[in-house]
Amino acid sequence: MAKIITVNTNGIRAAARKGFFDWLPKQDADVVCIQETKAQVDQLEDPVFHPQGYHCYYNDAIKKGYSGTAIYSRVKPRKVISSLGWDPADSEGRYLQADYDGLSVISLYMPSGSSSEAVQAKKDRFLELFLDHLKVLRRKRREFVICADWNICHREIDLRNWKSNQKNSGFLPHERAWLDTLYDEVGYIDSFRLINQDSDQYTWWSNRGQAWANNVGWRLDYQVITPKLGDKVLSADIYKDERFSDHAPQIMEYDFDIKG
Amino acid sequence: MAKIITVNTNGIRAAARKGFFDWLPKQDADVVCIQETKAQVDQLEDPVFHPQGYHCYYNDAIKKGYSGTAIYSRVKPRKVISSLGWDPADSEGRYLQADYDGLSVISLYMPSGSSSEAVQAKKDRFLELFLDHLKVLRRKRREFVICADWNICHREIDLRNWKSNQKNSGFLPHERAWLDTLYDEVGYIDSFRLINQDSDQYTWWSNRGQAWANNVGWRLDYQVITPKLGDKVLSADIYKDERFSDHAPQIMEYDFDIKG
């Protein structure tokens, strides 16, 4: 059994202040994927950022306080890959991959497109290049669990106000179509939907207004898996009892073991 | 009887959050001089920044969130002067003068010199030019109350750790000599010292460390008056019961009336 958690911390130091590292050991996770660390490695020298029992890997953005991913792994990976060979994936530390025996776990932070047309164009370009990468991964003799803040909702059920958000980044028709392609053509599976078919649960609530209080959320974070793992998903839960950031942790249990 | 209060708010909006404008009306002051408003006029449109019963004057720095002075006056001044004709006094909104019948009250924010040698040089230049201005004022047929964060301690009694601060901005020999000149040659009087001869009271405590808790302070704020007002000082107090900023308000009572 493998327990894999993914969470966008919106600043790993801020999440730490809110008790994230008190909560984490209690989860007994095998792999923890983090997005938006918003910190450089030299700002994370404090032992709290290297929890006991885990091998910790960080991938920073060049720009301070921006983006960044991490993977904490109980088993030492055979290899850790932090480069896709193209920017801004590399220069913004948006990708981190831990390779185990026959399995890889990826922590990905997809660009947001909400700030302007220019950043949406950047997101669209990222989607295009990353889809190519995902296709390449499908050809490997290896299974993948891609833990990400995808910054896209697939269907109407995935966000509270789908009608009013059809022209907003994260629920644009071409973004949804990108996920259609990912699932229907490239063959990946959204592990959350495998378990919770008709459940309108969200993983992100804006900090503005009363989004959290009114549960005006979006399901932006999920673990996408290769087809052979489709019958291995034991549970898929969103942790909302505490709030470490504007995103909630995704906790998935799989019927396989992670071997280094 | 005239009650004149001066205080460096270290951000008038922050001071407001800490209850400054709840405290102020209870003081029944005739004139209130403020330094370090750190806000532009258009950021102070809320009525709290225009307390009932006062004519309010603000002088901003060009740079947002930096410096800035204010005067609140119960009696409407005959004239309000916000320019000394030179920078950075004008461009940083460091000077504001309210003219009444035979008396002027000034709100002044002296530059700090603690950040670098370059800012100390700027402070020194300001001291030089401002001394000229103060000499000019002495020639007027008018009394002056200069309410300021002077950013200088005069004597050893004026700061907790005078020995270790002899090479630090605010207690440099030439800064202290500048005050010697102001008092001994130009003839101004520090109204606080007139009342509290040997009292080691401070008006500013660093936010760093435990300065406030340990009363490691500096007397940087005081009301400097022209000689003819020397026998008019009724009381001079530092208000420490509440904390609106890193500086404490100076409350002085004078045996004269402010007439518009």
Next chain:
DNA sequence: CTTATCAAG
């Protein structure tokens, strides 16, 4: 350590 601004989400 605290103010405030700014970029980004």
Next chain:
DNA sequence: CTTGATAAG
């Protein structure tokens, strides 16, 4: 609205 960087004190 919130994180984090930066400037300034």
